[in-house]
Amino acid sequence: MFVPLHDGVPLRFLRVPYVTYGLISLCIATRIAIHFWTNEATEVAVLAGFGTIPSVLFGEARLPDELLKAPAWLTLMTGIVLHASFAHLFGNMLFLWVFGDNVEDAMGHARFLAFFVLCGMAGAMLHALMNPESEQPLVGASGAISGVIASYLILYPRVRVWGLAFKWIPLRIPAMFALGAWILFQLLSALFDQQGAVGWWAHLGGLGAGAALTPLMVRRGLPLFGRPA
Template sequence: MEVIPVHDVNPLRRTPWVTYALIAANVVVFLSMPSAARTLAGQTNLAELCQLQAFVERWGAVPVELLRDQVPALVPTGGTGVGPQGPGCLIGPPAYHKSPPLSVLTSMFLHSSWAHLLGNMLFLAIFGNNVEDRLGRIRFLLFYLVCGYAAAYGFALTSPGATEPLIGASGAIAGVLGAYIVIYPKARVWGLIPILFFIPLRVPAWLMLGMWFILQAFYATGYGTAGAGSVAYAAHVIGFVLGALLGLTARRRRPHPRTF
């Protein structure tokens, strides 16, 4: 069960253009992915799934590639074929040059489904604007990227043999949540809290985000969810901790007065 934020009661001093731009970029990239527009209705066929697999393999961050700084000799090509076990996706030598460090950046804008995308963007929209407001636009963008890189490489170190591509903005957004909880711990957040049922409550940020972090840490152990293997919960934990540490420096800094 996950906590679902709906709205925070935390006024802004300036328009969070970077947060808006990140959300827009994530949506645009998702819509450009193979079969993205059809995944909501579950109408993808084998050819589209193979194209999507090849796309994610090329632009996603693969832990084993990050640690070895090299791409495997055989990768999904995006084509289909028939083998001993029936129809499937073809593999072959990569027809492109891939930079593993750069793949971390591109992976932050890829998502596996509408639910994955919308869930991440909900958290970014609610909590990113205030963190951007405190850090400033350029610092916030750098902060976001640093947390995303730390989460990806940190996960690779915890799972050095993993060959499944990492995709999604979750690691970077976890950093945003970590910064928010230390900068605005008493800010009130409306959310749906899983207590028997999802109950709408207004709670302090430290409680909601603290519950979120505890769940991620619990899931990272491999317990508590049957889908733990498909989600990089350890990346969420690493991003959150780094974001909280970096957020402490912003908390000590007095915000600039609002200008009109």
């Protein structure tokens, strides 16, 4: 397990990655609001009403009429900013903080926001397709951030990233190794952790969407795969 801390890649086109900072702020504010202004029962209701529940998305189940909720299709987006705990939030926001600014720099503000949302939706949809009868809400920005990771790997595979291996060993290794190992872990977990509480397929859906969308959404002429300009 590798926890990224810093990459040191300077921004080339933007002065401030407003969208990255805005997304982090929105996710943090949402988690704080849920924590301090709901009790246990209402928190569960919020996650159920605005997270992606596969069986509800496909019309096999229905939430109570009196529950405040988003339309089923819209939960593919609303679930992105919800997190089940502060630990869940911290892990996602750390990855977004380290890698999001450079991907936003490569795409521009508007395209990066669209990219982030599309990757999150793709992740939630693949999770639902792989678990169509599930009644558990999928929440979190993991699918969207997985798309960011895929994009960063395409843009900066040779950049050396500072991080902690196994959560405590400091290392500085190329992104292709650090993030490649992370991707392999997601794939193996999706295949073998059938009863896990983590949305592994959402991660893979976001990765796939990120890899497919990156060549279409980066600035014209920007080199990919670490090639010289």
